[in-house]
Amino acid sequence: MNPQDQAFTKVVGAQPASGEGISSPLLVSCAYAFIWLVVLFYVLTLWRRGRSTEREIDDLRRKLAAK
Amino acid sequence: MLRQAWLVLWKDLVVEWRTREIFSTMLFFAVMVVLIFSFAFLAEGRASGDAQSGILWTATAFAGTLGLGRAADRERDGDAMRALLLSPAPRAALYLGKLAAIVIFMTLAEVVVLLLGGILLHANLSEHLGIVAGLFALGTLGYASVGALFALMLGRSRSRDVLLAVILYPIIVPVIIAGSKGTSALLEDIPATADAMFWLKFLVAFDAIFLTLSLWAFEPLLVERG
Amino acid sequence: MKKLFAITLPLAAIGLVVAPILILRSPNEVTMGFIQKIFYFHVPCAITDFIAIYVCGIASVIYLIKRSPRADAVALSAAELAVLFGACTLVTGSLWGRKAWGVWWQWEVRLTSYALCEMVFIAYLLVRRYGGPGARGLAAGLALFGCADVPLIYWSVNKWSYLHPPPTVVMTLDPAMRAAFWVSFATIILLFITLLGARMRLERQRMQVDELFMSAAEAGLED
Secondary structure, three states, X not given: OOHHHOOOOEOOOOXXXXXXXXXXXXXXXXHHHHHXXXXXXXXXXXXXXXXXXXXXXXXXXXXXXXX | OHHHHHHHHHHHHHHHHHHOHHHHHHHHHHHHHHHHHHHHHOEOOEOXXXXXXXXXXXXXXXXXXXHHHHHHHHHHHXXXXXXXXXXXXXXXXXXXXXXXXXXXXXXXXXXXXXXXXHHHOOOOOOOOHHHHHHHHHHHHHHHHHHHXXXXXXXXXXXXXXXXXXXXXXXXXXXXXXXXXXXXHHHOOOOOOHHHHHHHHHHHHHHHHHHXXXXXXXXXXXXXXXX | OHHHXXXXXXXXXXXXXXXXXXXXXXXXXXXXXXXHHHHHHHHHHHHHHHHHHHHHHHHHHHHHHHOOHHHHHHHHHHHHHHHHHHHHHHHXXXXXXXXXXXXXXXXXXXXXXXXXXXXXXXXXXXXXXXXXXXXHHHHHHHHXXXXXXXXXXXXXXXXXXXXXXXXXXXXXXXXXXXXXXXXXXXXXXXXXXXXXXXXXXXXXXXXXHHHHHHHHHHOOOOO
């Protein structure tokens, strides 16, 4: 079954039986958690790189001012 | 411009004729790839049409990268590229000359690889040789049009050998898909010539787009490199 | 830039909280059930990845023509976000496929095309990192070629894929599902704009470091 060729319609009545294996809520949670974690990780790296760059700028400015 | 492109091509052909370095190393590598992949894919001495086609195109792609790297290294040695750029020749002529040289070297290696494919892999390529030749010719042109540009641009970069593969392979995936699927369509029990012709037309589109892009991008990228 | 942050950042933060609530409250889809809820952020990530790819490509062309450092900063920032949102698209698509197809990966046209585009922009970042002198132009060329290649990649993979391509149907969403989708979509786009701005700010700081370093070197303060 190709997910993309479905037109999404609201379920009415009984839920379809879930397949065996990993549960859907777990997969959906993992998907959302992955996006959150990746974005958080990226923001953290930006922040760290920003801080070290600001330190470099301050350092160079101090050297130039001292001269 | 064509005359200057011819002069660049002639220079490369003369140097290659004297050394035979690019052709021999490319050919050896291509043959080794065919042999190694044959061990992986042959079952009871036979390989499916898909495997035969895949082996031939993989050998072409890998050997092509080797050839591109060596062809670009020649321009780096003795700063030959700078000398070419200082000449009054239009940039497009330089690119076309190098492209033509690389296409010729790759084509010569491919002829041998295809012969090997027929012998070692029992690939029945002779039945639709015209279409097979078209697929390989257009595939080589598309591959080389992108490869020549980036190989020359990588001239002085660190890690240039690795970076060429890093840059080139994602871009030329459509060429490999088209070439290998077109070839395997012809190697089926009942050859699907309509499919092969589709892939041939696809390669024409790819070549037209990327040749044009490469001709346009050659100068801006060269200025950056300088 | 600060004004833009002041708008997009709080809106994105609100969206990241509101969207999951709307998604959980939206009704389950009739054939796929709960797993369909991945669609609400998988599709926006895919669209945003596509936008990031073309922002990188256009900025790269501008850089090649005008040698504008600002265009280069936009291209690099967009390339990083293309890799980020591409990874989100592939992982969420794979998780969805695990339930829908029973396997973690299928050589289906969209996932395969996204995987290949992801490789192009990972290559862009590798070239920027390890390319040495001239890496900017080289990467710009790669981005340009990568963008031109996107439709060709899709076309070739579509023909190659043994999975029958889906019929060309405009996806219809039940009205009860639309709110969740559009809030998720807006959230991801706002996130993209915020992160792009933040990354460009970092790049501007780096350019400032380069300028100060050159001044210091001229003054004989740096070796």
